[in-house]
Each structure stands twice: as C-alpha cells, then as structure tokens.
C-alpha cells in the first residue's frame with residue numbers, strides 16, 4: 001500500500017484524480033489532499049470518508065510515496081522538487097518539467113518504459129498531445145509517420161475550474177439578454193464563439209500550446225524527425241477535446257488498414273460508421289477512458305496521407321487518468337512495496 005498526496009485536489013484535474021484513485025482501486029494506504037490557502041478545510045470525500053484539504057507546504061510531503069500533482073506550473077516548479085527530495089515520486093500534470101531532459105514524459109500506451117528512468121519527477125503531457133499520440137503510435141509503428149497537421153477543438157475544462165465557470169456565466173448572460181461578465185480566463189468571450197489562441201503567442205506566430213504539441217509529441221514518440229503543424233482552438237464545449245488530424249506516412253496506408261490497426265490498439269476505440277452517423281463526439285466521450293477515432297479517410301490525392309477525427313476526455317485520459325496510469329507503471333517497478 002502507498003501513502004499518496006493529491007496536490008491541487010480542489011481543481012478540475014484534482015477532482016477526477018480523487019474519483020479515479022477509487023475507481024481503479026489504487027493501493028492507497030494513507031492519503032492527503034493539498035491545495036492553496038483558499039481551499040484549506042474544504043471537504044473531499046474519498047472512499048466514503050471525508051477529509052479536509054490541507055495547505056501545500058514543504059513539510060506536507062514527509063512519509064509520502066506518490067504525489068499526484070495538478071497545480072499551475074509555477075507552483076509545481078517550487079514544490080515538486082521538494083517532494084522528490086523528501087523521497088516521493090511526483091507525477092506532475094503541469095508543463096513545468098515536461099521538456100526537462102532528466103524528466104520522463106510518459107503516455108503509458110506509447111512509452112511506458114520511460115517511467116523507469118525517473119529521478120523523482122515524471123511529467124504528464126499536455127492534454128491535446130496525449131490523445132493524439134495514443135492514436136499516432138500504432139500507425140507510426142507500422143508505416144512511420146513523417147508529418148502531422150492537427151487542428152484542435154479544445155473544451156473549456158482544459159482551462160480548469162475558471163474556464164468552465166466563464167463559459168457558463170457568459171452563456172447564461174447571453175441567453176438571458178443581460179451584460180455578460182468580461183472575459184478573464186480567455187482572451188475573448190468564449191460563449192457562442194471559437195478562439196484560435198490557447199496560451200500566449202510566441203514571436204513566430206505559434207502559441208505556446210501549439211509548440212507543446214510539437215515538442216512533446218517528438219519526446220514521447222522518441223522521434224525528433226516527425227513534423228507537427230498545429231493550430232489550437234478553444235471552443236465553447238465543457239468537456240473533451242476534439243482534433244482534426246492529417247498524417248503523412250512513409251508508406252501508404254489505407255483507411256481499412258488504419259481501422260484494423262486502431263481496433264487492436266490499447267486505449268483506443270474506433271467509432272467510424274458515417275452511414276449510421278457514427279463518429280466520436282465530445283458530448284458522448286465525457287467520463288470515458290479511451291481515446292476515440294472516426295471519420296477515417298484517405299487524402300483525395302495522396303495515398304500516403306490519411307485524415308481522421310480524434311476525441312478524448314481531457315480531464316481523464318488528457319490528465320488524471322494518464323497520471324494514474326503512470327503511477328500504476330511505478331507500482332509495477334516496485335511490486336514488493338504495494
């Protein structure tokens with residue numbers, strides 16, 4: 001059994017972490033929930049017992065084996081190394097350590113072996129990247145992907161509790177014909193809108209979110225030669241990110257072959273029957289563990305290019321579930337300690 005700390009327990013990802021630890025029967029011996037002073041004392045029900053959120057302090061990690069952390073990057077930068085020095089292994093959802101060469105960046109369906117190289121911190125990738133690489137990996141293994149062109153349709157829960165609140169309040173105001181609160185989390189009103197900007201712009205015109213997809217994909221897939229051309233868009237959807245993806249492969253691959261490969265791949269479900277109007281939808285993938293692919297079709301002119309639509313619950317596979325799967329990989333390395 002393990003002593004576990006959930007850091008950022010009051011957040012959008014933290015809430016799902018708490019649910020999943022119970023659902024997946026993680027061997028929890030003792031558990032504590034940490035967050036900012038704003039949340040201290042708030043109740044968290046875990047496995048039928050009510051716990052109070054405690055403040056995130058350096059001392060809080062004493063005796064803890066596994067830390068599941070989902071705070072803003074700046075907070076993780078300070079506290080994850082403290083937790084690691086105290087002897088815990090941290091699985092961190094923030095972007096703070098993802099591109100650190102000493103920190104494994106892991107999607108268990110793609111590179112579970114990287115977990116063994118940790119030095120106390122393991123990074124959980126960006127939500128859009130996780131669902132994409134789950135779909136890319138099995139195709140890459142048989143046909144080598146050379147280029148990926150991806151446009152994302154990212155839900156507001158990707159921006160945490162405040163993102164969801166902003167969509168709700170703006171939508172209600174517009175429907176009721178009253179003045180909507182000014183945007184705070186997003187650069188523009190998100191209700192009944194799409195915003196082609198996630199995170200800050202860089203001098204070359206890409207956003208930081210887009211560059212996360214470029215760099216993290218290469219690191220997780222272990223292949224720096226893959227070209228990734230992303231456009232990241234925030235859409236007025238509460239849960240689940242969708243992605244329109246075009247892949248170019250070294251050898252041609254047909255939609256039938258891709259369907260066959262994906263139908264056997266771990267963590268993936270093919271929903272692809274356009275005649276019956278069957279394809280993945282964000283509304284029906286909320287709360288589901290798998291990544292879903294559909295609308296699989298050949299490029300009209302290029303036999304070595306394939307298009308598809310990919311949907312996943314950003315709070316589950318895009319964050320909390322992937323983090324717990326990483327922790328489960330850690331347990332496999334240390335079965336005696338369970």
Ligand SMILES: NC(=O)c1ccc[n+]([C@@H]2O[C@H](COP(=O)([O-])OP(=O)(O)OC[C@H]3O[C@@H](n4cnc5c(N)ncnc54)[C@H](OP(=O)(O)O)[C@@H]3O)[C@@H](O)[C@H]2O)c1
Nearest residue numbers: 008010011012013035036039070071093094158160161319
């Ligand atoms: N949402 C997603 O789909 C997603 C996917 C992948 C990765 N991530 C990453 O996961 C992290 C958390 O995201 P989220 O969506 O859960 O955000 P969120 O809903 O805003 O939650 C943030 C959490 O961090 C805590 N926190 C903030 N400032 C703190 C401080 N000074 N000290 C201690 N705790 C503090 C918050 O506590 P209080 O409630 O007390 O403020 C809350 O528990 C972020 O780094 C995000 O980039 C999110």
